[in-house]
Amino acid sequence: MDYSAQERAPIKEALENLKNMRVVPFDVPGHKRGKGNGELTQFLGARCMETDVNSMKPLDNLSHPVSVIREAEELAAHAFGAGHAFFLVNGTTSAVQNMILFACHPGDKIILSRNVHKSVINALVLSGAIPVYFQQPVHEKLHISLSLPLQELEKTILDHPEAKAVFVTSPSYYGICSNLQRIGELTHRHGMLLLVDEAHGAHLYFGQGLPCPAMAAGADLAAVSMHKSGGSLTQSSFLLSSARVDAEALRQTINLTQSTSASYLLLASLDISRKNLALHGQEIFAHVLHLADYAREEINKLDGYYAYGKELIDEKTIFDFDATKLAVATMDTGLSGMEVYDLLRDEYDIQVEFGDVSNILAYISVGDRQRELERLVGALAEIERRFRRPQNTLYVKPLPVTPLRKSPKEAYYGKKISLPLSLAIGRVCGELIMCYPPGIPILAPGEEITAAAVEYIENALDIGCNVIGTHDVDIENLQVLENS
């Protein structure tokens, strides 16, 4: 395909044509191009409401695309260097679910790090796949997951040759990347599929000097959050597959759960954003890199903070770093990332992406200008001056290991009773519990509730982490399997 084809946006063009045809709508949606809901139209704008239409012949149909959506998929696949690109309207969560539903039948094994986002564990509940976890080491000082350990992975693969797939998150929220090329060689040598959660990596396909994206590294499937660094609307996402994957079989999997009334606002936003990145991605992400590098340099001149970058890369623990990410370790100010996050918002009207026990993450994108970064850096300087504490009394421990006793699906659907935390020790957990951020489960359905896990939860509550996921909103009780 000729790259100039990327100037096209077939879904957007079809929507524009439809508008010019002045078709009389006797179909859904019932707001009839906004006329039936004045307040909503005033709030969102007439243009937006006119675009909110249903599938019809000139607009194609997402569940069985033959015209404009198929063209848009082909353009996207070409732009991302994939065999096929699927437009998803149920978020990257659905992309992750579809990768696992496609790769694993109920009871199949899947190899993955225990440090995954809760959405991955939820996908295991849906699919009935059996996780085989390996431990992913955590950076001693920064408390973030390191790159995926290849030896550990290889050992796990050799121990479980019947597993169907390996699931990897790269880049991490913080920008840590794994050696996907080597992981791909390893998985393929053992006849497994490589699934990559690339939610934080849409830009890797378009920028220069950035870590290698999953498709180029040889992954079979990749979930790409176009709405994060790619600029499309929230909840729109791409699922990429390599040429080795049977795309129409994958579409059937997607159709199990995808809305049959896919939003054309989301589809058009994917189409237009793909065009924008294909045509201008290089300059856009060069600018983002420049801003992030500048911010790092300035923050590292302040006392108490460490904005980390490519200097973290070493042979053994961190394979590559995505320098568009601006994560800042706050421990040396004596403040937790959560405290700095709150101070930035409450005292300085600055909203960052998140704060965890030891870091904050500021999301830098094409929409930022240097003057906003000056405010962020100025505010961090002020927070250090006004609020710094002499000693870091925070107590951060790595997540304790919790052995898997039942499959997540079995545990989720098993008969459960509620027990106070201390009495739940030794039983099998029936639900998810985690600190959010980062959203990595402390316990997942099917895992044994160890004394160390309960201690971890109690400590997290003590230091003010946002602990979520349990049926009991006060986090005093856990749902455990009755017969455990």
Next chain:
Amino acid sequence: MDLWFSEYHSENVRFSIRVDKQLYSAQSEFQRIDVFSSPEFGRFLILDGYMMFTEKDEFIYHEMITHVPMAVHPRVEKVLLIGAGDGGAARELTRYDTIQHIDLVEIDPQVVAVCREFFPEITKSLDDPRLHIHHEDGLRYIRRVKDEYDLIIVDSTDPFGPGEGLFTKEFYGNCFKALKEDGIMVNQHESAFYEGDATAVRRAHKRIIQSFSLCLAYQAHIPTYPSGHWLFGFSTKKYHPLRDFDGVKWKSLGIKTRYYNTQLHLGAFALPNYVEEILKDVERK
């Protein structure tokens, strides 16, 4: 020919000056810069469509933003000027022999170049050996500085555009840190008359009093600024603008001014009730 420059002072009020000709127009890295000449006000500088100063009334602003703190602080030696690329405030400050060092931080080098070309009378003291010009963001400059200045003058544009960062809590907090223990900060405090400007007064005042325990406003009459009634903020760590004001000493310096005098110094802090109410309201919260 009927050529006018107009600026909206509110959505429903327009202020216009008859223009003789446009002398300059360009887009710098940061803003649009225009210079006009006019029969009534002489030459005037416009940034992003907003009036910065005219030859006819700039003396009022520049005298008031400098002489008021200079007549209160007993020994100003080191001054930081933020914004002020037109050189007007520097011109007033260089008249004091006691001042040994002035840092002028102006983000946009093109503003300085344009002012040098079209307003040589105002910019003449930019070449004073005591004056050091730094072209960078004020917010960036100040966060590296600690316990260094006797006086900081924030001669900012409005709280949108490139001057936005100079109306933030982090900026005022950084100024507090950059001042010596008896330092004074004076800032352009906007006007309380039209609602849009009054909102800016509230925001600036609120953020300053979060860092400085004492911030008093004082006023001047500036015909080309919205409503003509303009405010300055006087934020101080030690000296009170009236109780520590030494009019006799200031008069003995023999500095000739056209607007400022020692009687006016006292009167400038006597604000109209509606302005007092806006400020008190912010302080109560």
